[in-house]
Amino acid sequence: MLAQQAVLLVGGLSNKLFPLTSPSTPKALLNVGNQPLISFPVKLLEEGGIKDIFLICPGESIASKIHTWTKSYSGHAHLEVRCVPEDKDSADALRSVVPELKGKAFILISGDLVGDVSVKAISISHFINSALITAVLVPRRLSPASTTKPGKAPKNVDYVGLDPKHRQLLFFKSSPESRQDVLRLPPNAVQTLGQLEIRTDFTDVHLYIFDRQTVTELLDHRPQMTSIKQDLVPYMVNHQRRLQQLLSPLQPAGSLSPVQSAKDSTTISDSLPPAPNLLAHPVMGVDAVLSGSIPSIPCHAYMAAKDCYCARANNLHAYADVNREVVASVHADRLLDAKLNAKHGNYVHEGVQLGSKTTVASACMVGRGSSLGDKCSVKRSVLGANCRLGGNVKIINSVLMDGVIVDDGCHVQNSIVCNGAHLQERCSLKDTAVGPDYVVTEGSEHREATLAKSRLASF
Template identity: 25%
Template sequence: MRIEYNGEILEFNSPVSGNSPVLELLLTPCVTLYQFICHNRSVFTVDMEFQPIIMAAGPGSRLAELTSKCPKAALLIGNRPMVWYPINMLEKAGFEEAIIIVDMDGQAEIQRVLTESCSVKLHLEYVTVSNTDDGTADVLREIKSKIKTDLLIIPCDLITDISLHNIANLHRTHDASLTMLLSSLPSQFYESVAPGARSKKPLEKDFFGFDEKRERILFTQSEADVAENISVKKSIFKKHPYMCVKSGLTDCHLYLMKKWVVDYLVENESLAYIRTELVPHLVRKQFSKTKVKDRLPQTNQSVISENQKMDILKFSTEDEYAADIRDLSSWNDHHGDMADCYHGDKIRCYGYIQEGGLCLRTNTVSSYSEANRQIQKIFTHTGIETPHLHPSVVLQKKSQVGADCVVAEGTEIGEKVSIKRSVIGRNCKIGDHVQIVNSTLLDNVIVEDGCDIKGSIISRKSVIHQKCEITNCLVGPGQQLNTMGKYKDEMIVYTVDI
């Protein structure tokens, strides 16, 4: 089927029959052509409709014990660097290039691990930030000259099997200013106790208020900011009398964002962080109106000399056809009144809720450890084919390595060794009669004879001497643990040169 609009030819492969969406489009005036086109797009345009930006400069404050000698983005999950998972997601979606934000000290290490441990087809433009203490919104201001189109912002610690086309289609359909990915965090990722901790930390919750379709975000508040009651303006209830409030969702820090938002950030330097400052700001500004003083002509001031800060509504721009199509259509996003589509709101924020599948952030010791324990499940969900034993692994007789494990190249495993639900890094040496369960060993770790390691993380170049018992511990880089030592619920992190 071919449709011509403003000189452009649009083609659809859907047959016109019975209950086809094309027939519904032709017969039902309540669906706009613009939305139909958006919902039926399955590829990203070659001319970079969205410009991917991977945030990989953060110091990893909640992974500090693991990142003292290694940038967060280079930490290994299933023997692949953390940042590789969002890169792989972009490649599968059809992107050919992306900007990756790194700090000056971490760039070389990130490039090294990506080159050594996996194949990357995506062209990566590394951009270094001058100050690692800058917030994510500060970073967007710093790289504003490189931003040419709307943005797709992804954190380096996100692992998900979501199809990016689904969230992009929601963004396109409503010509949204901001669309964010939300997900219910699997219970095992927040119920497990982190290695080195004696008790689990309480989960930080956010409250999201949605419209009746559970798509548009009407308000957002963190649990820490809520005393007893959640307050919502009456004006919002007048527009949206049916509201759904959800508290079990995790903000995955994946955002689709209009380019004009960056232009607004450049003029408003008070906003430093995307999640905690920019997102709530945009959600609130959805319901603001142009100020009277901005609508009145400046009689005592020339246009040339005017230098006042512009209101956010003057930055927001719409798709060139979207407004015209909505005016011609009888479609509306709500019912119960005769108000214009979206109640005339120029700024619109949406949330795509991933109900099933895999979606998690490895930004804490607990989630990082659990991701490695469940690495084979992650590989299955994300379509990654990796043998659980690398062909170069030396495995002595009567040793067992479970199918839910991953052992990297160059590792030597002694006799009568048992390894279950664990990840073993490159060039590790494991002695005889060793048991390793629910644990992660990073590269170049030495485990001598008779050791028992459970629920722990052993960082690179550490040496575990004979008959050590380690339970629920985090061992930092380059540590030496004593012969016959017994360690439980400990953070073993001392400053050493490795």
């Protein structure tokens, strides 16, 4: 039976997305392609046949806002909003809902994931391989956050160990903040297959299918696990060989009585390190043996198809990229609830007012109620609802959120401008982020800047 439940980690305020997020607009409600970010993972799960989705929110304020958003949701999945303390990390958030999960497996997904990868295909692959975990991997995008000098290890990347066929995940370590000079590999991973590729050109996009009982046991017996990506996933991947070696002597499954199985399970548990471990609870060993469901590929690497789109809007650079990419024609039909203007290849709402000699290039989006003055030019950009552009304004490779005012003669390139901001006449922005309701003074020039009223707390 395929997974029918999912846990969606909503997220809240983020330093990586400063100054975009605010108490009134948490990350999940930032617009991507002029629709709330949270709508993308919800739609992905619904299309994959998921019937129940737990939306885990940090703090009551964000939970209240997400609950309000669910009232406008018209899909078929059942959405249930859950609140956890703001200082809890992802594994603790998962602990809050694990007792209510049912079935053999469940899906966990990040609330900032935008994509059209097939959840149903991932789920089928998970069960075919009898996996304890299936992690979705996509080719890593080059970004300033991972760039280093020649000869130096990349930063902010995932170190992924794969078998030669790229089906089994044999090693996993993430380096979100600092460069890793030394990697310690589990010997069993190399000894078992003889070959192990350590790759940094793949990214774990925080979309997993977990064996429910395995995760329940680990979270229950290892309270020191606080992060799913930093603690839970690496532990499962890097200990899988020991698990198989300990279970294999007990086969064939049908040859043991329940009493014998319980006794052997206790022996197995005692043979592991003193810290709580995967078989710390005897019942887990009994069920695995009696059912004959010993994993053939315990940690499965699911490689997203090349024609799929899958990316996380989890920092400023990624947020800007995802906005521009989702309106590109190759992905938009699958990702957006918008109607393409076939003549111009763009998404300009029918109520938008365009001035004389104003052009909106292909792969651009302009939201409802917006108006553009004379001689404006918009290229590779997304404009939200109720934006107002004066005359001779140029917008290139940028995102303007709802209600932005841009006066005459302004130039905006590679920038993000948040809700209600006002760019006065002849402003020039390049590689700049402007916070909500911020006023950029007349004639000013800004390069690689962050303009905001105040820095907000992060989740």
